Amino acid sequence: MKITGAQALIKSLEMENVEVIFGLPGGCILPAYDPLLDSTIRHILVRHEQGAGHMAEGYAHVTGRPGVAMVTSGPAATNMVTPLCDAYLDSIPMVVITGQVATFAIGTDAFQECDTLGITRSVTKHNELIMTADDVPMAVRQAFHIATTGRPGPVLLDVPKDVLTSSMEWYWPTDQEVRDSLPGYRPNVKGHPRMIREAAKLIMTSERPVLYVGGGILKARAAAALKELAELTNIHVVTTLMARGAFPDSHPLCLGMPGMHGNATATTALQRSDLLITLGARFDDRITGKVSTFAPEAKVIHVDIDPAEQGKVRKPDIPIVGDCKQVIEEITKEIRALMAAGELQADISAWKSRISGWREQFPYTYEPSLPGDALKPQFCLEMLRDNAPEDTILVSGVGQHQMWSSQYWRFEKPYTWVNSGGLGTMGFSVPAAIGAKVGHPEATVWAIDGDGCFQMTAQELVTAALERIPVKIAILNNSYLGMVRQWQEMFYEERYSEVYLSPEVPDFVKWAEAMGCIGIRVDSPEEVLPAIEKANSIDDRPVIIDFRVDAREKVFPMVPAGAANDDLLLPDSQMANKKFLQ
Amino acid sequence: MSTDRSHHHILSVLVQNRAGVLARVATLFARRAYNIFSLAVAPTEDENFSRITIVVDIEMTSLEQITKQLFKLIDVIKITELDPRTSVERELLLATVRAEPDQRRQVVELTQIFEGKILAVGNNALTVSLEGNPNKLDDFEDLIRAHGIVELQRTGRVALPKLEREGGRAVRPLRGKVS
Numbered sequence: 217m218k219i220t221g222a223q224a225l226i227k228s229l230e231m232e233n234v235e236v237i238f239g240l241p242g243g244c245i246l247p248a249y250d251p252l253l254d255s256t257i258r259h260i261l262v263r264h265e266q267g268a269g270h271m272a273e274g275y276a277h278v279t280g281r282p283g284v285a286m287v288t289s290g291p292a293a294t295n296m297v298t299p300l301c302d303a304y305l306d307s308i309p310m311v312v313i314t315g316q317v318a319t320f321a322i323g324t325d326a327f328q329e330c331d332t333l334g335i336t337r338s339v340t341k342h343n344e345l346i347m348t349a350d351d352v353p354m355a356v357r358q359a360f361h362i363a364t365t366g367r368p369g370p371v372l373l374d375v376p377k378d379v380l381t382s383s384m385e386w387y388w389p390t391d392q393e394v395r396d397s398l399p400g401y402r403p404n405v406k407g408h409p410r411m412i413r414e415a416a417k418l419i420m421t422s423e424r425p426v427l428y429v430g431g432g433i434l435k436a437r438a439a440a441a442l443k444e445l446a447e448l449t450n451i452h453v454v455t456t457l458m459a460r461g462a463f464p465d466s467h468p469l470c471l472g473m474p475g476m477h478g479n480a481t482a483t484t485a486l487q488r489s490d491l492l493i494t495l496g497a498r499f500d501d502r503i504t505g506k507v508s509t510f511a512p513e514a515k516v517i518h519v520d521i522d523p524a525e526q527g528k529v530r531k532p533d534i535p536i537v538g539d540c541k542q543v544i545e546e547i548t549k550e551i552r553a554l555m556a557a558g559e560l561q562a563d564i565s566a567w568k569s570r571i572s573g574w575r576e577q578f579p580y581t582y583e584p585s586l587p588g589d590a591l592k593p594q595f596c597l598e599m600l601r602d603n604a605p606e607d608t609i610l611v612s613g614v615g616q617h618q619m620w621s622s623q624y625w626r627f628e629k630p631y632t633w634v635n636s637g638g639l640g641t642m643g644f645s646v647p648a649a650i651g652a653k654v655g656h657p658e659a660t661v662w663a664i665d666g667d668g669c670f671q672m673t674a675q676e677l678v679t680a681a682l683e684r685i686p687v688k689i690a691i692l693n694n695s696y697l698g699m700v701r702q703w704q705e706m707f708y709e710e711r712y713s714e715v716y717l718s719p720e721v722p723d724f725v726k727w728a729e730a731m732g733c734i735g736i737r738v739d740s741p742e743e744v745l746p747a748i749e750k751a752n753s754i755d756d757r758p759v760i761i762d763f764r765v766d767a768r769e770k771v772f773p774m775v776p777a778g779a780a781n782d783d784l785l786l787p788d789s790q791m792a793n794k795k796f797l798q
Numbered sequence: 799m800s801t802d803r804s805h806h807h808i809l810s811v812l813v814q815n816r817a818g819v820l821a822r823v824a825t826l827f828a829r830r831a832y833n834i835f836s837l838a839v840a841p842t843e844d845e846n847f848s849r850i851t852i853v854v855d856i857e858m859t860s861l862e863q864i865t866k867q868l869f870k871l872i873d874v875i876k877i878t879e880l881d882p883r884t885s886v887e888r889e890l891l892l893a894t895v896r897a898e899p900d901q902r903r904q905v906v907e908l909t910q911i912f913e914g915k916i917l918a919v920g921n922n923a924l925t926v927s928l929e930g931n932p933n934k935l936d937d938f939e940d941l942i943r944a945h946g947i948v949e950l951q952r953t954g955r956v957a958l959p960k961l962e963r964e965g966g967r968a969v970r971p972l973r974g975k976v977s
Contacts, residue, residue, distance in 0.1 A: 337822060338829045342872045345818075362872060400814060400875040524866035 221349030228356035242288025244315030269299020274651025290328030305638025341369030349384035366403025407538035416550035422491035431458030432496015436540035509780035613669030643672030681732030836954030896946030
């Protein structure tokens with residue numbers, strides 16, 4: 217059967233069970249948009265290509281399926297660089313298709329030509345320029361295979377216009393053909409049996425163990441396996457920013473987020489531990505603080521599917537390269553066998569009572585506002601949390617509101633938290649929330665945003681309104697670039713440089729209405745609940761609540777950049793007790 | 799040109815012979831702030847593959863990171879770290895050396911001692927070539943410098959593992975550290 221490269225492209229995406237593409241057409245990708253009209257695939261027309269990328273990420277975050285974005289060449293491709301880098305750092309499976317000028321025009325500085333491959337090389341797991349229509353099906357299969365296996369990540373396919381318009385004989389490569397075509401790509405999923413045995417022994421003999429759990433747990437769909445291991449060994453779990461939801465916050469063993477803005481208990485548990493059971497986490501600088509002072513007495517078991525993470529930051533005592541789910545299950549099996557053989561786990565009760573002491577003394581806390589005072593952002597979050605329908609998906613932008621979201625929300629299930637952890641992309645939340653809602657239309661999707669973030673990508677609310685994607689956005693509006701303001705207050709002697717936005721402009725309610733959404737402004741604490749209830753009751757269009765919050769509020773605890781985790785700063789009310797964090 | 803080679807490591811990287819592979823490798827080194835000392839690339843006996851020989855000057859720990867990061871490139875099939883003691887290394891040097899008629903004899907002699915070749919003769923300069931172990935090339939380069947080097951180009955080294963011997967017969971290449 218002879219078809220065009222464009223038809224082959226869309227057909228290949230159908231064969232990969234793609235249900236939705238986020239995109240925006242233009243010159244070079246035009247031929248691919250014609251067969252799309254006849255396809256079962258839903259296309260969501262964005263207002264800016266960056267939006268398409270973050271939507272694909274949000275979709276992938278909550279569904280575990282690769283997000284797909286399709287845009288044209290040149291400026292569209294460069295607009296895609298940020299989402300690609302975001303997905304690369306957070307290991308999000310994504311396939312991006314960019315148009316390219318015709319093969320004969322490549323290298324001539326043609327209209328809307330750019331070196332997409334060169335530009336995206338260091339922000340993709342892999343990228344490929346398709347040079348003939350014949351190669352389209354194989355390239356698409358390879359892209360999905362690479363994006364979704366091993367350590368997931370974004371893959372970009374650059375497709376010249378003449379490749380789309382020329383004809384090819386349709387075929388669909390087999391799994392074997394795909395594997396054979398990639399002789400250099402063999403992700404290792406099965407952990408080394410000897411290492412697994414040693415890990416089990418070390419877990420049994422450690423007196424101050426902590427399960428240090430990162431986003432890899434979610435990628436490996438290993439939340440249930442983790443719970444089994446934690447409950448079997450009675451070991452506490454810290455969930456990094458990327459792993460929120462991987463272990464239920466209500467679980468007695470859950471300590472929540474460690475690190476720069478993590479809670480004092482989680483951070484200190486890592487610091488004082490004698491064994492970090494590191495599962496799909498990568499010793500990010502936001503977790504370790506000053507590396508040389510991080511968890512000084514701890515041995516390290518490091519389970520990661522990416523061999524390059526072993527020893528990148530912290531040298532592991534037991535490196536295990538493999539799929540988190542498989543390896544955790546193997547370790548659990550091994551521990552059960554040891555227990556069945558009569559071996560006793562070391563006594564961890566003293567350690568657990570130390571942890572309980574910290575938890576009692578150092579919860580997240582803030583000073584509630586006095587009557588007549590400005591609204592507290594943390595209070596807004598608590599109210600949103602307490603009134604959220606079951607299985608609500610929370611999405612956030614980047615900054616103070618992101619940290620408060622992680623701190624104050626209660627994550628009970630995996631895949632209910634979407635944020636930009638590695639790259640820290642302001643403007644992530646609105647489009648990512650839209651993508652999440654497309655992935656799970658039945659779930660309520662709340663995005664927590666800052667007024668700075670919101671203004672970066674809010675145009676996508678037009679997309680949401682027109683495509684009937686009823687997301688809900690809570691702007692914690694303090695008229696500042698809040699996190700930068702916090703650093704300037706704390707580390708730059710309150711010299712506020714270029715962080716003040718404006719309390720008057722824009723008018724977010726009018727902006728919401730202009731975009732086909734409902735806008736609600738909230739100034740005082742008593743308006744909070746009615747506004748949230750109203751927002752939760754609306755399901756036919758997006759809602760934006762503009763919470764006017766106290767700009768002086770800071771995120772605590774905080775480990776200053778470059779400082780040791782032991783030097784974390786606590787809220788004023790807890791600072792006097794810091795000596796008990798031993 | 800000559801450098802302390804005590805820390806040098808040779809990576810022999812087998813890659814798919816496809817457009818852009820060298821750019822991927824080079825981008826990775828630049829992105830992760832690793833320095834390449836020299837690099838040589840050409841197709842292997844099987845035209846589907848190329849071999850990139852990279853010499854890096856670094857600590858062992860970062861070498862492990864480089865290797866692992868390199869191996870994440872989809873087009874990279876195999877990486878062998880060659881120990882200079884158990885591998886054969888070769889490099890080619892071309893140099894145009896100042897040689898006034900009264901000096902010419904010395905330059906020719908030097909080149910002959912090193913078993914190099916005279917490629918071109920001018921009124922007051924000679925172009926010579928020398929192939930061999932990189933250390934030998936270093937020595938030669940030092941000696942001709944006294945005469946005045948007009949231009950000099952080295953290829954960067956290529957290397958293969960030495961052959962393991964069984965009963966005096968070479969049977970298979972010594973395996974380097976393979977990733």
